Amino acid sequence: MRVIGLMSGTSYDAIDAAAADLRIDNGTLVMQPLGLLSSPYSPELREALAAALPPAATTMEDVCRLDTAIGQAFAAAARQAIEQLGGGEADLIASHGQTVYHWVEDGQVHGTLQLGQPAWMAEATGVPVVSGFRTRDVAAGGQGAPLVSLIDVLWLRGRGGTPVALNLGGIANVTVVPPEAEPIAFDTGPANALLDAAVCDLTAGQFAFDADGAMAARGHVHEELLTRLLAEPYYARRGPKSTGKELFHLPYLAAAMNGLDVIPADDLVATLTALTVRTVADAVRSYGGTEVIASGGGTRNPVLMQLLAAELGEVPLRTTDELGLPSAAKEAYAFAVLGYLTLHGLTATVPSCTGARHASILGSITPGLGPLPSTPLVAPPNRLVVAQEAQARRN
Template identity: 50%
Template structure:
């Protein structure tokens, strides 16, 4: 079965897409990646999305319009990708998260927009969507869902190993001989990107090659204030997002110092925040092998900082596990789509905190009758090539 995976992450800079051809025998799943790409949002659409995100106020009218416009943008990307491989059997879309509701340490709800009916209409294949909420109804955080894929890729390694994704938010999956844990560590690129966008420091909207951060210095007092955030002391499972870590959050911490902070020092300090929060958790868990993915893995200052702070840990890119460091989450959503179509729960309780695993998502039929494949009992192993 060919499944197309689509998402836009917490950096909300564009749409990642992949097509994976899956086959299965006795629970052993093999996936061949046929296509992968990343397509930026049109600048005007991205500007509208950014303007509507927390802590900004918006309207239901704007949410409804963005739901359609993002759905159409996803549909365009999906149609092009499907055509490039001669068609697909199903699509799984994550959509664009606009709000993740966490209250008193528990996830209460989550909202992803990008109307899947537009994708089904363009591609003609059934579309799995709204994949996080079912996990939340079972007591989970709906995140990090990538822990399902990570556990399969890390399974069988001796000692304690982990997969780290550095998107807008950093999340980690920790796998040992007898346990798995996964959670959101804290901000990865979200705060740096917010500062760069606010001050127009780079037309790309991010700190390419850590150029800006390297021109500044770590402000120790600001870093200490940021590290004192109670979120970091919470026990897993836990999840967070831009509802908590946003530009006004940075401004509040900087203002509390009672003095000005150079913008370059701000970017350098926020970069160091990512390094220290991740390194602290990796050391505490005794992780010997760490596979990194997401946009932050291309930030040399972050990667240099992690390797320097984690001398007892082998730090590599996720490509060594068979999943592209740039496209691992799109592969995840292709896998979730395959699992949902085959009646397989694509979540593990240790990864999200749910009481029990659940089959994820809702299905929008494609051009013809909805025909589900024969159910599969479980996924015992996964090989990607």
């Protein structure tokens, strides 16, 4: 089955569209990656989205307009992916949408909201769409995140030791896969969220992120500010847990800096980079991780990756590219897998990773122009291989 996975993360800078051929073969979910396209949001849409996100106030009119505009942008990305990556064909679209609010109180998730109306995608492509993945897990008592944990567990189980999958998006999350115990997954804290917000503010919008870690490389860590930031109670909570920009935003950073002397821009960015490095490494150490396999936009920041490798010490840090899965596309491919499982009536969560009472079939299905694709009855997969890896094993 050919599936288009669509994803825009908490950095809300672009829509990633990944195409994959998927099949279940004797209990193994085999994924053949077909490529990735990244479509930046228009400046107008990104500005409107930024203006509506917490802690800003918004209106139902804003929400409706954003739901429509994001859905149309996702539809355009899906159509392009079908044409350029799928050879003009696709059986299914799996759309994560754009998270705009994650409602967490005292560690419990009460709701989560992703915008991007799937009807626009179904209408533009004629292909059925699975969307709204997170809500079912929340309804079952889970965090609704990180949903990529199922893919991590299926993919990394059996590697030896305790591998840790790390995603460095706006928020960083990990999936820990120990050899004997149940896997666990959680958000460690900000990866790029505070960094990007600070850089955009410091440069008056000229730059949206610290390209190549240049500012962090020039700066020095402000130890007092780092100490204040590390005192955030979220870090001390055990997983499963989740967070977002509802907590880690520019006013949060401003409050932490209250009473300090003016901090040079490069030093502030260096300090926020150190915050990401420390909180990720602490999470890995706390669960006895023996290797870290990273993906997400943060892997393109060489300074962040170098500092993280140094902080991890003898625990090797590598990217998913080394295992055959492009790090920039991992989450889009993951949602392609989740959509595929939904269409087959298979559960797609790991309760020990999200904290839910049970595993759930995720999402809602919006039909395309014809009947839904027929799917054979299959048992839930117990492992995942990327097709190149499967070929290497046969050779």
